[in-house]
Ligand SMILES: Nc1ncnc2c1ncn2[C@@H]1O[C@H](COP(=O)(O)OP(=O)(O)OP(=O)(O)O)[C@@H](O)[C@H]1O
């Protein structure tokens with residue numbers, strides 16, 4: 001990451017287009033924001049567009065805006081994200097998901113930073129820096145005809161490859177210490193990492209990269225049985241499921257029922273643990289478990305969990 005930091009500092013003040021590559025969770029968003037923050041554009045907007053999250057049919061209008069009457073439902077002119085990114089940076093995440101027709105339009109926009117909104121002829125000029133990111137194999141996508149070679153070369157003025165965490169294990173202690181102090185402060189704890197846990201962290205394969213490490217440390221901080229939680233996580237990583245929650249194989253149950261049964265048990269256990277830890281603060285629990293508040297309430301009632309106060313009286 002130190003080498004990447006140097007690249008960021010060297011290119012920040014150029015307007016060079018940057019292509020950030022790396023597996024999911026390695027820190028691509030973080031690097032994109034760091035480039036913007038180090039550049040002369042830092043006072044301007046940083047606009048992120050996730051090309052995979054927007055239905056392909058809406059993506060052109062999302063990026064470039066549309067004129068009134070461009071299509072059914074276009075009641076008024078709407079600027080696109082490129083216009084919002086004027087004087088700033090536009091970050092095109094998951095660029096490999098861009099449909100081919102839009103790849104062609106983007107290529108033209110990158111040549112003169114001028115385009116027409118959907119359904120219009122008037123040309124709009126923008127002054128923005130483009131950063132793109134992907135976790136896909138773009139070379140393979142090109143050989144399959146799914147990604148335009150000319151766009152690839154246009155985007156790839158500077159390429160930053162962020163290696164997976166398993167290839168830079170020397171960063172684990174630093175990252176772990178950083179997340180530990182952050183979560184200790186956030187949750188009002190003072191957890192420490194035992195040498196055994198640290199050794200486990202170094203051994204683990206981290207297929208989810210830094211995001212996975214962040215989540216593991218969060219769980220270590222939040223759960224009383226933090227160390228056990230880590231064991232369970234490692235076990236799940238090895239077997240593709242949580243060893244602790246494996247259901248007893250009832251001969252009378254179909255495979256599907258066994259799976260459903262096991263999943264429900266595991267869910268109930270995790271839900272119960274987290275709720276105890278946060279003293280049944282449901283909003284907090286929904287954040288930790290990364291489900292909506294409503295989903296959490298449904299799960300609580302499905303699992304028939306009750307808060308301690310109601311259990312006592
Ligand atoms: N070097 C780092 N120091 C501190 N936190 C980091 C570092 N790298 C990544 N993170 C954290 O890890 C998480 C994942 O990072 P980020 O969202 O940037 O990954 P990504 O490569 O964009 O993933 P995806 O491909 O899934 O979008 C974030 O919470 C981020 O803050």
Ligand SMILES: [Mg+2]
Nearest residue numbers: 025028029093
């Ligand atoms: Mg990302």
